[in-house]
Amino acid sequence: MAHPRSALINVMAGAATKASRKLVRDFGEVENLQVSRKGPADFVSTADHTAEKTIRDELAKARPTYGFVMEESGVVKGKDSSNTWVVDPLDGTTNFLHAIPHFAISIALVRDGAPHAGVVYNPISDEMFWAEKGQGAFLNGRRLRVSARANLQESLFATGIPFLGANKDAQFLSRLEAVMNQTAGVRRFGSAALDLAYVAAGRYEGYWEAGLCSWDIAAGIVLVREAGGYVCDIDGTKDMLSNGSVIAANANLHEPLTRLLR
Ligand code: IPD
Ligand code: CA
Ligand code: CA
Numbered sequence: 001m002a003h004p005r006s007a008l009i010n011v012m013a014g015a016a017t018k019a020s021r022k023l024v025r026d027f028g029e030v031e032n033l034q035v036s037r038k039g040p041a042d043f044v045s046t047a048d049h050t051a052e053k054t055i056r057d058e059l060a061k062a063r064p065t066y067g068f069v070m071e072e073s074g075v076v077k078g079k080d081s082s083n084t085w086v087v088d089p090l091d092g093t094t095n096f097l098h099a100i101p102h103f104a105i106s107i108a109l110v111r112d113g114a115p116h117a118g119v120v121y122n123p124i125s126d127e128m129f130w131a132e133k134g135q136g137a138f139l140n141g142r143r144l145r146v147s148a149r150a151n152l153q154e155s156l157f158a159t160g161i162p163f164l165g166a167n168k169d170a171q172f173l174s175r176l177e178a179v180m181n182q183t184a185g186v187r188r189f190g191s192a193a194l195d196l197a198y199v200a201a202g203r204y205e206g207y208w209e210a211g212l213c214s215w216d217i218a219a220g221i222v223l224v225r226e227a228g229g230y231v232c233d234i235d236g237t238k239d240m241l242s243n244g245s246v247i248a249a250n251a252n253l254h255e256p257l258t259r260l261l262r
Protein backbone atom coordinates (compact mmCIF):
# COMPACT_ATOMS: atom_id res chain seq x y z
CA MET A 1 0.00 0.00 0.00
CA ALA A 2 1.26 3.50 -0.80
CA HIS A 3 2.52 5.37 2.27
CA PRO A 4 0.27 8.37 3.03
CA ARG A 5 1.75 11.86 2.67
CA SER A 6 1.74 14.41 5.50
CA ALA A 7 -0.05 17.74 5.08
CA LEU A 8 3.33 19.44 4.53
CA ILE A 9 4.42 16.99 1.84
CA ASN A 10 1.01 17.32 0.19
CA VAL A 11 1.53 21.07 -0.12
CA MET A 12 4.99 20.61 -1.64
CA ALA A 13 4.04 17.74 -3.95
CA GLY A 14 0.88 19.60 -5.00
CA ALA A 15 2.92 22.67 -6.00
CA ALA A 16 5.39 20.48 -7.93
CA THR A 17 2.60 18.64 -9.75
CA LYS A 18 0.84 21.86 -10.74
CA ALA A 19 4.06 23.42 -12.07
CA SER A 20 4.97 20.24 -13.92
CA ARG A 21 1.92 20.35 -16.21
CA LYS A 22 3.21 23.31 -18.19
CA LEU A 23 6.76 21.91 -18.17
CA VAL A 24 5.49 18.68 -19.74
CA ARG A 25 3.59 20.66 -22.39
CA ASP A 26 6.69 22.75 -23.18
CA PHE A 27 9.08 19.76 -23.18
CA GLY A 28 10.47 19.18 -26.68
CA GLU A 29 9.05 22.52 -27.93
CA VAL A 30 12.15 24.59 -27.41
CA GLU A 31 11.40 26.74 -30.45
CA ASN A 32 8.36 28.12 -28.59
CA LEU A 33 10.40 29.15 -25.54
CA GLN A 34 12.46 32.25 -24.96
CA VAL A 35 15.91 31.20 -23.79
CA SER A 36 18.52 33.49 -22.30
CA ARG A 37 21.84 33.08 -20.59
CA LYS A 38 22.64 34.01 -16.99
CA GLY A 39 26.31 33.00 -17.34
CA PRO A 40 28.59 31.46 -19.99
CA ALA A 41 26.65 28.14 -19.99
CA ASP A 42 23.84 28.83 -17.54
CA PHE A 43 20.61 28.90 -19.50
CA VAL A 44 17.17 29.94 -18.35
CA SER A 45 13.92 29.82 -20.29
CA THR A 46 10.35 31.03 -19.96
CA ALA A 47 9.55 27.47 -18.79
CA ASP A 48 11.82 27.92 -15.71
CA HIS A 49 10.15 31.24 -14.86
CA THR A 50 6.59 29.98 -15.35
CA ALA A 51 7.21 26.90 -13.19
CA GLU A 52 8.77 29.03 -10.47
CA LYS A 53 5.80 31.40 -10.37
CA THR A 54 3.32 28.52 -10.07
CA ILE A 55 5.33 26.94 -7.25
CA ARG A 56 5.68 30.22 -5.41
CA ASP A 57 1.94 31.00 -5.67
CA GLU A 58 0.93 27.53 -4.45
CA LEU A 59 3.36 27.49 -1.51
CA ALA A 60 2.46 31.05 -0.46
CA LYS A 61 -1.25 30.17 -0.54
CA ALA A 62 -0.68 27.22 1.81
CA ARG A 63 1.91 28.82 4.16
CA PRO A 64 1.61 32.61 3.81
CA THR A 65 4.25 33.45 6.45
CA TYR A 66 7.16 31.38 5.07
CA GLY A 67 10.00 33.01 3.13
CA PHE A 68 11.58 31.91 -0.15
CA VAL A 69 14.96 31.30 -1.76
CA MET A 70 14.33 30.71 -5.48
CA GLU A 71 16.82 30.16 -8.26
CA GLU A 72 15.24 32.59 -10.72
CA SER A 73 13.60 35.26 -8.53
CA GLY A 74 15.89 35.27 -5.53
CA VAL A 75 15.12 35.77 -1.87
CA VAL A 76 11.76 36.84 -0.46
CA LYS A 77 11.76 37.27 3.30
CA GLY A 78 8.77 35.89 5.22
CA LYS A 79 7.23 36.96 8.55
CA ASP A 80 8.23 33.57 9.91
CA SER A 81 12.02 33.71 9.89
CA SER A 82 12.48 30.05 10.84
CA ASN A 83 10.78 28.52 7.76
CA THR A 84 12.08 29.07 4.22
CA TRP A 85 11.11 27.36 0.97
CA VAL A 86 14.14 26.65 -1.23
CA VAL A 87 13.01 26.18 -4.81
CA ASP A 88 14.61 25.04 -8.05
CA PRO A 89 11.73 25.12 -10.55
CA LEU A 90 13.65 23.17 -13.19
CA ASP A 91 16.79 21.32 -12.23
CA GLY A 92 18.40 20.12 -15.42
CA THR A 93 17.53 23.06 -17.67
CA THR A 94 20.18 22.04 -20.21
CA ASN A 95 18.62 18.56 -20.51
CA PHE A 96 15.15 20.14 -20.80
CA LEU A 97 16.29 22.44 -23.62
CA HIS A 98 17.81 19.46 -25.46
CA ALA A 99 14.64 17.35 -25.11
CA ILE A 100 16.40 14.92 -22.76
CA PRO A 101 13.74 13.57 -20.36
CA HIS A 102 15.87 13.90 -17.23
CA PHE A 103 15.02 16.99 -15.19
CA ALA A 104 13.09 17.72 -12.02
CA ILE A 105 11.33 20.23 -9.84
CA SER A 106 13.04 20.49 -6.46
CA ILE A 107 11.31 22.02 -3.42
CA ALA A 108 12.74 21.98 0.09
CA LEU A 109 11.58 23.38 3.39
CA VAL A 110 14.55 24.65 5.37
CA ARG A 111 13.68 25.01 9.06
CA ASP A 112 16.00 26.92 11.40
CA GLY A 113 18.76 26.67 8.82
CA ALA A 114 18.56 22.90 8.26
CA PRO A 115 16.84 20.98 5.45
CA HIS A 116 13.60 19.63 6.97
CA ALA A 117 11.53 18.30 4.06
CA GLY A 118 12.13 17.77 0.37
CA VAL A 119 10.25 16.91 -2.80
CA VAL A 120 11.98 16.09 -6.09
CA TYR A 121 9.65 15.38 -9.01
CA ASN A 122 10.55 14.14 -12.48
CA PRO A 123 7.34 14.75 -14.41
CA ILE A 124 8.42 12.72 -17.46
CA SER A 125 8.98 9.48 -15.54
CA ASP A 126 6.26 10.56 -13.05
CA GLU A 127 8.59 9.83 -10.14
CA MET A 128 7.74 11.82 -7.02
CA PHE A 129 10.46 11.50 -4.38
CA TRP A 130 9.69 12.95 -0.96
CA ALA A 131 11.10 12.94 2.54
CA GLU A 132 10.51 14.66 5.84
CA LYS A 133 12.87 14.71 8.81
CA GLY A 134 12.22 11.69 11.02
CA GLN A 135 9.49 10.35 8.71
CA GLY A 136 11.48 8.44 6.08
CA ALA A 137 11.97 8.87 2.33
CA PHE A 138 9.52 7.67 -0.32
CA LEU A 139 9.15 7.27 -4.08
CA ASN A 140 5.53 7.35 -5.23
CA GLY A 141 4.54 6.04 -1.79
CA ARG A 142 7.15 3.29 -1.58
CA ARG A 143 9.75 3.57 1.19
CA LEU A 144 13.31 4.21 -0.01
CA ARG A 145 16.56 2.78 1.32
CA VAL A 146 20.06 3.60 0.10
CA SER A 147 21.89 0.64 -1.43
CA ALA A 148 23.65 -1.90 0.77
CA ARG A 149 26.76 -2.30 -1.43
CA ALA A 150 29.96 -1.98 0.57
CA ASN A 151 32.60 -2.70 -2.06
CA LEU A 152 33.88 0.28 -4.09
CA GLN A 153 34.79 -1.95 -7.04
CA GLU A 154 31.14 -3.05 -7.42
CA SER A 155 29.68 0.41 -6.90
CA LEU A 156 28.32 3.07 -9.24
CA PHE A 157 28.71 6.80 -8.60
CA ALA A 158 27.46 10.02 -10.14
CA THR A 159 28.88 13.51 -10.37
CA GLY A 160 28.45 16.82 -12.15
CA ILE A 161 31.02 17.87 -14.74
CA PRO A 162 31.98 21.55 -14.60
CA PHE A 163 31.01 23.38 -17.78
CA LEU A 164 31.97 26.54 -19.62
CA GLY A 165 32.71 29.31 -17.16
CA ALA A 166 33.25 27.02 -14.17
CA ASN A 167 36.66 26.99 -12.53
CA LYS A 168 38.71 24.45 -10.58
CA ASP A 169 38.74 21.99 -13.51
CA ALA A 170 42.05 20.48 -12.39
CA GLN A 171 40.60 19.63 -9.04
CA PHE A 172 37.53 18.09 -10.69
CA LEU A 173 39.70 15.95 -12.98
CA SER A 174 41.86 14.62 -10.15
CA ARG A 175 38.76 13.72 -8.12
CA LEU A 176 37.17 12.02 -11.13
CA GLU A 177 40.33 10.06 -11.79
CA ALA A 178 40.51 8.91 -8.17
CA VAL A 179 36.91 7.65 -8.24
CA MET A 180 36.95 6.13 -11.75
CA ASN A 181 40.10 4.15 -10.95
CA GLN A 182 38.50 2.47 -7.95
CA THR A 183 34.84 1.92 -8.87
CA ALA A 184 32.47 0.23 -11.31
CA GLY A 185 31.61 3.50 -13.01
CA VAL A 186 30.77 7.19 -12.89
CA ARG A 187 27.65 8.77 -14.45
CA ARG A 188 26.81 12.37 -15.34
CA PHE A 189 23.05 12.75 -15.85
CA GLY A 190 22.66 16.52 -15.46
CA SER A 191 20.32 17.09 -12.52
CA ALA A 192 21.81 17.42 -9.05
CA ALA A 193 18.39 17.02 -7.39
CA LEU A 194 17.79 13.72 -9.20
CA ASP A 195 21.37 12.60 -8.50
CA LEU A 196 20.66 12.87 -4.77
CA ALA A 197 17.22 11.25 -5.18
CA TYR A 198 18.86 8.33 -7.01
CA VAL A 199 21.32 7.83 -4.12
CA ALA A 200 18.31 7.76 -1.76
CA ALA A 201 16.67 5.18 -4.04
CA GLY A 202 19.79 2.98 -4.03
CA ARG A 203 20.22 3.36 -7.80
CA TYR A 204 23.76 4.44 -7.34
CA GLU A 205 25.91 4.16 -4.26
CA GLY A 206 27.08 7.73 -4.09
CA TYR A 207 27.36 11.16 -5.71
CA TRP A 208 29.61 14.15 -5.36
CA GLU A 209 29.64 17.61 -6.93
CA ALA A 210 31.06 21.05 -6.17
CA GLY A 211 29.88 24.50 -7.20
CA LEU A 212 26.18 23.92 -6.52
CA CYS A 213 23.57 26.20 -4.99
CA SER A 214 21.21 25.59 -2.07
CA TRP A 215 18.22 25.02 -4.40
CA ASP A 216 20.07 22.20 -6.21
CA ILE A 217 20.64 20.15 -3.06
CA ALA A 218 18.39 21.14 -0.13
CA ALA A 219 15.56 18.70 -1.00
CA GLY A 220 17.92 15.89 -2.02
CA ILE A 221 19.86 16.11 1.26
CA VAL A 222 16.68 15.24 3.21
CA LEU A 223 15.98 12.36 0.80
CA VAL A 224 19.42 10.79 1.24
CA ARG A 225 19.45 11.17 5.02
CA GLU A 226 15.93 9.79 5.45
CA ALA A 227 16.84 6.84 3.22
CA GLY A 228 19.69 5.97 5.60
CA GLY A 229 22.57 7.60 3.71
CA TYR A 230 25.07 10.27 4.68
CA VAL A 231 25.67 13.69 3.15
CA CYS A 232 28.50 16.09 3.94
CA ASP A 233 30.48 18.89 2.40
CA ILE A 234 33.48 17.92 0.24
CA ASP A 235 35.79 20.24 2.16
CA GLY A 236 34.54 19.17 5.58
CA THR A 237 32.84 22.46 6.49
CA LYS A 238 29.47 22.36 8.18
CA ASP A 239 27.48 24.65 5.90
CA MET A 240 26.70 22.63 2.76
CA LEU A 241 23.79 24.83 1.72
CA SER A 242 25.92 27.95 1.34
CA ASN A 243 29.08 26.10 0.34
CA GLY A 244 27.38 24.11 -2.45
CA SER A 245 29.62 21.04 -2.47
CA VAL A 246 28.32 17.61 -1.49
CA ILE A 247 29.35 14.03 -0.99
CA ALA A 248 26.34 11.75 -0.61
CA ALA A 249 26.55 7.99 -0.28
CA ASN A 250 25.22 4.93 1.44
CA ALA A 251 26.41 4.38 5.00
CA ASN A 252 29.07 1.82 3.95
CA LEU A 253 30.73 3.87 1.24
CA HIS A 254 30.49 7.44 2.49
CA GLU A 255 33.82 7.30 4.24
CA PRO A 256 35.73 5.52 1.43
CA LEU A 257 34.28 7.97 -1.13
CA THR A 258 35.21 10.92 1.07
CA ARG A 259 38.77 9.61 1.33
CA LEU A 260 39.04 9.38 -2.48
CA LEU A 261 37.80 12.95 -2.91
CA ARG A 262 39.79 14.83 -0.26
C1 IPD B 1 22.20 22.34 -12.71
C2 IPD B 1 22.08 20.84 -12.58
C3 IPD B 1 23.38 20.15 -12.95
C4 IPD B 1 24.54 20.67 -12.14
C5 IPD B 1 24.65 22.18 -12.29
C6 IPD B 1 23.33 22.85 -11.88
P1 IPD B 1 20.05 23.86 -13.32
O1 IPD B 1 21.02 23.00 -12.31
O2 IPD B 1 21.74 20.48 -11.26
O3 IPD B 1 23.31 18.75 -12.74
O4 IPD B 1 25.72 20.05 -12.58
O5 IPD B 1 25.70 22.66 -11.50
O6 IPD B 1 23.45 24.24 -12.03
O7 IPD B 1 20.81 25.08 -13.67
O8 IPD B 1 19.70 23.01 -14.47
O9 IPD B 1 18.91 24.19 -12.41
CA1 CA C 1 20.17 27.24 -13.74
CA1 CA D 1 19.62 23.40 -10.38
Ligand code: CA
Nearest residue numbers: 071088090091
Ligand atom coordinates in the same frame (compact mmCIF):
# COMPACT_ATOMS: atom_id res chain seq x y z
CA1 CA E 1 17.11 25.41 -12.30
